[in-house]
Amino acid sequence: MLSKSHVSHLECSKCRKSYDQDQLNQLCSCGAPLLVRYDLKNVAGAVTKKDVASRPSSLWRYKELLPVKGEGHIVTLGEGMTPLVPLPRIGRRLGLKNLLMKDEGTIPTGTFKARGAAVGVSRAKELGVRELAMPTNGNAGGAWALYCARAGIKCFIVMPEDAPAIPRNECALSGAELYLVRGLISDAGKIIGKAVKRHGWYDASTLKEPYRIEGKKTMGFEIAEQLDWEVPDVILYPTGGGVGIIGIYKGLRELQEMGWIGEKMPRLVAVQATGCAPIVKAWEEKKAESEFWQNSTTIAFGINVPKALGDFLVLEAITKTHGCAVTVGDDEILRAQSSLASEEGAYVCPEGAATLSAAIRLLKDGWIKADERVVLLNTGTGLKYPETVNIKVRSLHPDEDLPV
Numbered sequence: 001m002l003s004k005s006h007v008s009h010l011e012c013s014k015c016r017k018s019y020d021q022d023q024l025n026q027l028c029s030c031g032a033p034l035l036v037r038y039d040l041k042n043v044a045g046a047v048t049k050k051d052v053a054s055r056p057s058s059l060w061r062y063k064e065l066l067p068v069k070g071e072g073h074i075v076t077l078g079e080g081m082t083p084l085v086p087l088p089r090i091g092r093r094l095g096l097k098n099l100l101m102k103d104e105g106t107i108p109t110g111t112f113k114a115r116g117a118a119v120g121v122s123r124a125k126e127l128g129v130r131e132l133a134m135p136t137n138g139n140a141g142g143a144w145a146l147y148c149a150r151a152g153i154k155c156f157i158v159m160p161e162d163a164p165a166i167p168r169n170e171c172a173l174s175g176a177e178l179y180l181v182r183g184l185i186s187d188a189g190k191i192i193g194k195a196v197k198r199h200g201w202y203d204a205s206t207l208k209e210p211y212r213i214e215g216k217k218t219m220g221f222e223i224a225e226q227l228d229w230e231v232p233d234v235i236l237y238p239t240g241g242g243v244g245i246i247g248i249y250k251g252l253r254e255l256q257e258m259g260w261i262g263e264k265m266p267r268l269v270a271v272q273a274t275g276c277a278p279i280v281k282a283w284e285e286k287k288a289e290s291e292f293w294q295n296s297t298t299i300a301f302g303i304n305v306p307k308a309l310g311d312f313l314v315l316e317a318i319t320k321t322h323g324c325a326v327t328v329g330d331d332e333i334l335r336a337q338s339s340l341a342s343e344e345g346a347y348v349c350p351e352g353a354a355t356l357s358a359a360i361r362l363l364k365d366g367w368i369k370a371d372e373r374v375v376l377l378n379t380g381t382g383l384k385y386p387e388t389v390n391i392k393v394r395s396l397h398p399d400e401d402l403p404v
């Protein structure tokens with residue numbers, strides 16, 4: 001059964017050209033990403049906060065603000081409504097009264113990439129896609145491969161040889177056709193770009209289709225709902241391709257237009273690694289776009305993206321919210337990962353840990369104030385990164401006593 005769609009059209013994020021939402025679309029003819037636009041007045045008339053609160057605990061509770069029309073096309077593994085957990089010990093140690101973490105470690109496939117995959121794959125299925133392809137740094141590929149398996153869509157994936165091993169397994173077991181490249185995600189993107197042209201596949205690369213971002217914006221909806229429709233003062237986000245931070249900004253703007261949240265926006269912070277910081281560099285140089293970052297490297301593999309197609313949208317989101325962009329070193333990331341585990345019991349991915357390092361830095365600089373409500377976005381579980389933690393554990397003979 002078809003439910004009423006509130007999508008009005010697709011709109012180019014640069015030249016504003018409009019596209020039909022019922023056609024398969026990729027980028028605008030000008031080369032920029034397309035964004036889904038809704039008739040937000042209609043949505044505000046069709047659903048209330050109370051309706052949303054009474055629905056199941058998944059991102060589909062915001063269905064009027066999502067692009068999938070037929071509920072039968074929804075491909076779901078139960079993603080969304082992840083916890084917003086307080087970090088009282090670290091907060092106390094740092095002198096931050098209200099430090100919270102949106103924890104995407106509990107979502108299917110272990111990272112927030114499940115949100116983009118759930119909505120992106122559902123809409124692709126609805127539009128009749130049978131085959132799609134994408135480059136990935138790992139987690140997006142793992143998520144899309146699994147959701148595609150559930151949807152019956154054939155999936156072609158290329159990822160860097162150095163990407164973490166677990167997403168490789170996700171791709172392989174789900175039946176996706178997986179290739180590794182001796183290079184970066186940008187090299188994987190070039191290979192996919194050629195293959196897509198040759199075979200006519202749907203290109204599911206970051207921001208080359210309009211629906212992945214729709215899944216990711218639900219992180220913004222959830223943070224607002226979980227704070228009783230008040231936004232925090234600051235949200236820190238580990239930024240690679242930028243879809244998450246662009247999505248959170250888009251989602252919050254939609255809630256504002258519907259009158260569900262007030263004028264206040266959280267200051268959005270793009271966190272990057274010192275070894276790969278094109279957006280921070282552009283931000284510092286007050287540029288509207290970034291330049292390709294040569295020889296990029298970081299242990300936070302998901303944010304090792306030397307040039308993002310949506311860089312100008314990330315820069316717009318942080319500028320318009322009076323946010324900023326900061327770098328953190330791999331050593332700081334490892335320290336933050338360890339303190340989140342030992343002080344708060346949270347085993348987070350290095351990308352998520354980077355947001356704590358950034359918060360520490362911004363607090364020291366006085367950019368974050370002690371009484372502000374600060375949300376760290378942990379994009380995934382540390383369990384997906386067994387290679388990041390190097391520990392030595394003493395092995396005992398069965399007859400030995402514990403040496404303590």
Ligand SMILES: Cc1ncc(COP(=O)(O)O)c(C=O)c1O
Nearest residue numbers: 139240241242243244302351379
């Ligand atoms: C765990 C994790 N965090 C953050 C990111 C960066 O995501 P975005 O494209 O939203 O900037 C990725 C991307 O691969 C990731 O896997």
Ligand SMILES: [Zn+2]
Nearest residue numbers: 012015028030
């Ligand atoms: Zn355009």
